[in-house]
Amino acid sequence: ALENGTVEQWTMRCADRRQWTFTAHSGPVFAMDVANNNTTQLATAGRDKLVKIWDTGSNPVRLQRSIQTIASVGRVKWRPSSNKQQISTSALLIDFSVNIWSINRPYIPELSFHNHRDVTTDIAWLPWQHGSSDIATDLLSVSKDSTMALLNCDKNAKYNSQLATPIALCANSTCDN
Numbered sequence: 697a698l699e700n701g702t703v704e705q706w707t708m709r710c711a712d713r714r715q716w717t718f719t720a721h722s723g724p725v726f727a728m729d730v731a732n733n734n735t736t737q738l739a740t741a742g743r744d745k746l747v748k749i750w751d752t753g754s755n756p757v758r759l760q761r762s763i764q765t766i767a768s769v770g771r772v773k774w775r776p777s778s779n780k781q782q783i784s785t786s787a788l789l790i791d792f793s794v795n796i797w798s799i800n801r802p803y804i805p806e807l808s809f810h811n812h813r814d815v816t817t818d819i820a821w822l823p824w825q826h827g828s829s830d831i832a833t834d835l836l837s838v839s840k841d842s843t844m845a846l847l848n849c850d851k852n853a854k855y856n857s858q859l860a861t862p863i864a865l866c867a868n869s870t871c872d873n
Contacts, residue, residue: 743768820835
C-alpha cells in the first residue's frame with residue numbers, strides 16, 4: 697500500500713512488473729489484511745475513515761463492501777473463523793476502542809471494547825482451540841497508554857446491535873410525506 701491510496705501486488709516470479717494495482721482510498725492506506733479463509737479477499741483501511749473489502753481474484757480488482765468509521769483507521773485484522781465474515785479495527789486518532797464489524801452489516805460495529813485510555817496501536821487475534829469452537833474469541837490489544845488488554849468477545853464486549861434503538865424518526869420542514 698502506498699501513501700497516495702494505491703495498493704499494488706508484486707510477485708516474486710516476475711519482479712520487474714506489478715501483478716495488479718488499484719486505487720483503494722482517497723488518502724494514505726494505513727493497514728491491510730488478507731482474509732484467513734479466502735486469500736482473494738483483502739481488507740484495506742485508511743485516512744478517509746473507510747474500511748474497504750476487495751475481491752483481488754477478479755480482473756480488475758473489485759470493491760465488495762465498504763465500512764464507514766468515525767475516525768481514520770490505523771489497524772484492521774480479519775477475525776479467524778470458518779463461518780463469519782468479521783473484521784476488527786482500531787482508530788488512528790480520537791476513538792480509543794477496538795471494534796468488530798460484520799461485513800454484511802457495515803453500519804454499526806457488532807462488538808466494541810473500551811479498555812484503553814489512549815489510541816490502540818495494534819491488535820491481534822489469539823489462536824484458538826480447534827476442538828472447542830470454530831471461531832476465535834480472544835483478541836489482544838496494546839495502546840499508547842502503556843497497557844495491554846486481553847479481550848474476550850464472550851465476556852467483555854459490548855454488543856452494539858443490542859444497544860441500538862430499533863425505532864427511527866423522520867421529519868422535514870414542509871410536513872410532506
